[in-house]
Amino acid sequence: MEQAFSNYEVWFVTGAQLLYGGDAVVQVDGHSNEMVNGLNESGKLPVKVVYKGTANSSKEVEAVFKAANNDDRCIGVITWMHTFSPAKMWIHGLQQLKKPLLHLHTQYNAEIPWDTMDMDFMNLNQSAHGDREFGHICTRMRIRRKVVVGYWKDEATQHKIAVWMRVCAGWADAQDMLIIRFGDQMNNVAVTDGDKVEAEQRMGYHVDYCPFSEVMEYFKQVKEEEVDALVKAYFEQYDHDQELEDKSSLGYKKVWNSAKAELALRAILKEKGAKGFTTNFDDLGDVDVENTGLGFDQIPGLASQRLMAEGYGFGAEGDWKSAALYRTVWVMNQGLSKGCSFLEDYTLNFDGENSSILQSHMLEICPMIAASKPRLEVHFLGIGVRKTPTARLVFTSKVGSGVTATVVDLGNRFRLIVNDVECIEPKPLPKLPVASALWIPMPNFEVGAGAWILAGGTHHSCFSYDLTAEYWEDYAEIAGIEMMHINKNTTLSEFKKELRMNEVYYMLNKALC
Ligand code: MN
Numbered sequence: 001m002e003q004a005f006s007n008y009e010v011w012f013v014t015g016a017q018l019l020y021g022g023d024a025v026v027q028v029d030g031h032s033n034e035m036v037n038g039l040n041e042s043g044k045l046p047v048k049v050v051y052k053g054t055a056n057s058s059k060e061v062e063a064v065f066k067a068a069n070n071d072d073r074c075i076g077v078i079t080w081m082h083t084f085s086p087a088k089m090w091i092h093g094l095q096q097l098k099k100p101l102l103h104l105h106t107q108y109n110a111e112i113p114w115d116t117m118d119m120d121f122m123n124l125n126q127s128a129h130g131d132r133e134f135g136h137i138c139t140r141m142r143i144r145r146k147v148v149v150g151y152w153k154d155e156a157t158q159h160k161i162a163v164w165m166r167v168c169a170g171w172a173d174a175q176d177m178l179i180i181r182f183g184d185q186m187n188n189v190a191v192t193d194g195d196k197v198e199a200e201q202r203m204g205y206h207v208d209y210c211p212f213s214e215v216m217e218y219f220k221q222v223k224e225e226e227v228d229a230l231v232k233a234y235f236e237q238y239d240h241d242q243e244l245e246d247k248s249s250l251g252y253k254k255v256w257n258s259a260k261a262e263l264a265l266r267a268i269l270k271e272k273g274a275k276g277f278t279t280n281f282d283d284l285g286d287v288d289v290e291n292t293g294l295g296f297d298q299i300p301g302l303a304s305q306r307l308m309a310e311g312y313g314f315g316a317e318g319d320w321k322s323a324a325l326y327r328t329v330w331v332m333n334q335g336l337s338k339g340c341s342f343l344e345d346y347t348l349n350f351d352g353e354n355s356s357i358l359q360s361h362m363l364e365i366c367p368m369i370a371a372s373k374p375r376l377e378v379h380f381l382g383i384g385v386r387k388t389p390t391a392r393l394v395f396t397s398k399v400g401s402g403v404t405a406t407v408v409d410l411g412n413r414f415r416l417i418v419n420d421v422e423c424i425e426p427k428p429l430p431k432l433p434v435a436s437a438l439w440i441p442m443p444n445f446e447v448g449a450g451a452w453i454l455a456g457g458t459h460h461s462c463f464s465y466d467l468t469a470e471y472w473e474d475y476a477e478i479a480g481i482e483m484m485h486i487n488k489n490t491t492l493s494e495f496k497k498e499l500r501m502n503e504v505y506y507m508l509n510k511a512l513c
Helices: 024-042 058-070 089-094 119-125 127-140 155-174 196-203 212-220 222-239 252-274 301-309 320-332 447-455 469-479 493-509
Strands: 011-016 048-053 074-081 101-105 146-148 180-182 207-208 275-277 313-315 340-349 357-362 375-381 386-396 400-409 415-425 434-442 460-464 482-486
Touching: 011 058, 024 048, 024 119, 048 058, 048 252, 058 074, 058 089, 074 127, 074 155, 074 301, 074 447, 089 127, 101 127, 127 340, 146 155, 155 320, 155 469, 180 320, 196 207, 196 320, 196 400, 196 415, 207 212, 207 252, 207 460, 212 252, 222 252, 252 301, 252 320, 252 375, 252 386, 275 320, 301 313, 301 386, 313 320, 320 340, 320 400, 320 460, 340 434, 386 434, 400 469, 415 447, 415 469, 434 447, 447 493
Parallel strands: 011 048, 011 074, 074 101, 101 146, 180 207, 180 275, 275 313, 415 482
Antiparallel strands: 340 357, 340 460, 357 434, 375 386, 400 415, 400 460, 415 434
């Protein structure tokens, strides 16, 4: 966990003023240092907190926020008002601040020292009203931020900060995120398309197209020994039928082709500095691949599965929004135990209160969510330009609760849709050899799926066992996009009201559109 975010830090700025004299500020400084050390030593925060001193004037606030903007290591700023800090002095700084903001409403001491408290103590420990003054100016200036209320030593408080830190890491990662589309959007599909210019302005994602002929330049350069070595690694890593190792078999050849495709894709993604990619089953290189060898023999499903586990964002059928969002999920998920994946609503299982949705894809499900060791198999795949057997990892997912998310383009804004889901025990699919999960969307299938459809959600989504809706709330706050959350308390009538109210809100509030 520490390693994943070791290049990042979050700055801690304490608000104060010089009204009570220099001695008070020295004490404020001492307490802040102790708190920041305590937060770092708690072991609960994934990103290091760096104390940046007290801000006692408009000039000091502006200076520290400008420095935060210009420091690539700094992914967010925490503010706390130990004493009363007149909020007009925060205006110019807040106008400048470009990094995510967390306002921590806490206090140095936990309890009131009833017997010893005097006016000096009161002049020093004023966060009860100092933080409200700061909150007022943020609200008046429409500054988006997370407000965390709680004692700084409490685990619940530290957890809320930790969640926000992971989102800040995902956000920082997204600001130079390049997604490469190998092939275009699947023809005629609406929900996976959208405004790429707006996506870059709003969420940071930069989306480029790469013709398949360019992939072939990398494909041609892949050395046979590298492919052999990767195939060997597959056999070591995954369960498989022994006959797949027979070098004269069609199965071996197909595994070998998949490994070559993986090496070519990884090479081009690395070369371009891309963090994610999309594929399209109708665009796989030379149509005469059988004779020229200049193309993939089938969609690179196994490659997509393995690259996803490595952290590359992935979206099928040219779905660049899902590719980008999956990369952000993967970053936020770093060091957490149960994993994440790109998934698609595959088929429905009506079963009364346990009605559920099978989540799968043709091939491309991330093995991080597997309940046990994935199995490498080769089967015929008849979709797309090629109709031939291909390799894939087959598994079922872990049982347990999680959250799935998608972003759609509504024409005037992006909407993030989040659904809490419960993954239940799936049944074997002997005739459908793909990876899968089976879940009940909260609060139940009828309301969960109904709300998702009313919100205009995709059939593709980015799922994680480890993240919760709180992560997505923080993400939507930082990005300034709408979020609709479908959870155990959702009713369709209330959900529809929220959709209608949001329509008006986002129409009036142009800054957020
Ligand atoms: Mn799909």
